[in-house]
Amino acid sequence: MFRRRAFNIESLTVGHTETPGVSRMTVVVETDEYGARRLEAHLHKLVPVRRVENITVAPSIARDLALIKVAATGEARTHVMQLVDVYRARIIDVSPESLVIETTGTEDKIDSLLEVLRPYGVMEMVRTGRVAMARGAGAAEKPAARVTQVAGAHDASAGSV
């Protein structure tokens, strides 16, 4: 549908919800407000889609998770561990040559951690892409059977669904 209607997906995450058999997708799309409204209407039409929410402007929480493998031996290792602390990230695997760091947060925070780690030699990275949820009781009014095709939060100018 996204391709057919000429929308470009920037990030897409899929996972289970509180209701068995129902999954939730967070999709980030670069478009304007008019495009977002059209996209929302087209998503609604897909038979298996239970609910669509555009949370671009709604108060919402968005998180991204990253695993970063950094080359770190000797003194560098101590520096990296300090940076991990500052960023409230965690070290989840240690080997003689490298460390694997886990971090969650906004895209900006992860990007910035990545920047400071780069000089030490980032060997590998994997990121989930954004997951998001509206704040407060907003989305909870239609519980259980309803699913969300949620829209990812995005910088206000871009407009997203």
Next chain:
Amino acid sequence: MSGQENKRTGAEIIWEVLGREGVDVVFGYPGGAIMPAYDAMLKYKIRHVLVRHEQGAAHMADGYARAGGGVGVALATSGPGATNLVTGIATAMMDSIPMVCITGQVSSKVIGSDAFQETDITGVTLPITKHNYLVTRVEDIVPAMRQAFYVARSGRPGPVLVDIAKDAQQATTEFVWDGSPVRMPGYRPEHRAGADQLKSAVDLIDHAERPILFCGHGIIAAGAGELLRELVEKTGIPVAATLLGLGGFPATHPLSLGMMGMHGEAWVNQAIQQADLLIALGMRFDDRVTGNLKTYALTAKKIHVDIDRAELNKNVRVDVAIAKDLRTALVEWLPHVEKRDRSAWLSAIDAMKGDSAVRDIQQLPDDGHLYAAHVINDLWRLTKGDAVVVTDVGQHQMWEAQYYKHDRSRSLITSGGLGTMGFALPAAIGAKVARPDAEVWVVVGDGGFQMTMCELATIAQEKLDVNVAIINNGYLGMVRQWQEFFYDKRYAATPLLGPDFAKLAQAFGITGVAVKKRGEVAGVVEAARRSGHATVIDFQVEQEDSVFPMVPAGADLDKMIRRPSPIVETAAD
């Protein structure tokens, strides 16, 4: 009934469900993966029409649905059988036609292994179906098929495909049918519009000086023709139709303006550009209807009613957008709208008609040429406008829309959105099967006819009284016309050699006649009408005639290329 008696194979269950969904005929073609279903068919009373190409099966199911209003059903095998349905499914999708296609699939154990005749048809048809299902377990056949029918016919209708693995057809299970309403949590075919929308719409209608109602295909699909007529008669607002809306409002009604858009009448497009209110009912502002969007109906406020919310504010931004079934919307409006004197606006439109509307092409002298316009106009007069006309795609399709006046819903069947050549002959077979008592005419070009003419064999085998008027101009005429206008008459790949169509028909055991002179048209048409069986008429018309008026693609709606010669101008209405 004991449990034992309720055991059925998946193949039998397919027919049990079809029967309970009210299906009396399926159009299909057998093959390996659907053979269990075909074998089981012999135990059931549902009629099967054997087609000559699966594309024909899909178009027949489509024509059946358009003519009769029910859900059309096509049946095909896996792989090539299923892929041959694709054009027909896409055609039905674009025109919102309720249709269920059932395809056999290779056994669930080998799905994904590139087995013989395996095609991922649910993947292929994902963007051209309203929804589709892959069924690999016998217990899932009933729910999938019931949902398929429900989805196909509810809300904005559309085609649904159910792909059933061969082993699911062969397996046996308890057949349970409780007839309860289908529950699908994510699917909401109906919407509710608030009372404020009703009030804004009625206010706009009551205050408009120069309003036009647009009759789209939705009027026909919703069965809202009578309500539209009431609205027109109560408000005195004139009606313009889209191609697929023709027949939704009687063409011979004094307030009917005719067709809008690329080949619409000049005065209709001019009136749209001058209107102060457009009330668009069940249409989607296709580019063939609007011309250049930047200059489209700039002086008009717009009300748009459509059952599909995604159509609202899609191409044209409107002032009042109502996502609702048209019957419900019109029933709500009727008590509130007021009668107003609109004679100034109507005479302004009449003035735009000028000369072209008052000349009757029947009165023009016979200059020795056979014009398609005359053939169609004769066909209209001789059938008293009562026939179901099924047209193909090209110049003849536009001439039919201009010169055959459709007064009834479902009396014109044509591929609008996809513009599928080869549609007419098979769709007419479906129409005739749906409405055996109707007089059915095919109006088709020499190009499109050659795409699906194998279905003449289906007509012969089923002994169907479907008459075929081939508008034979020796060209892929509509493309030739564009080459003439926009490519300096460079006729690349448009001159077209056809067979002797009359002899071809005879080879199928069908009456075939050629007509070269205007004076012969009436006699041959009358003979075909009276014969009680199919006749193919090869009307050898003027070769380089063009369809006028014409809004070049992307041009402003009122910047039309006008008719250069009065010989084929529209008859008085």
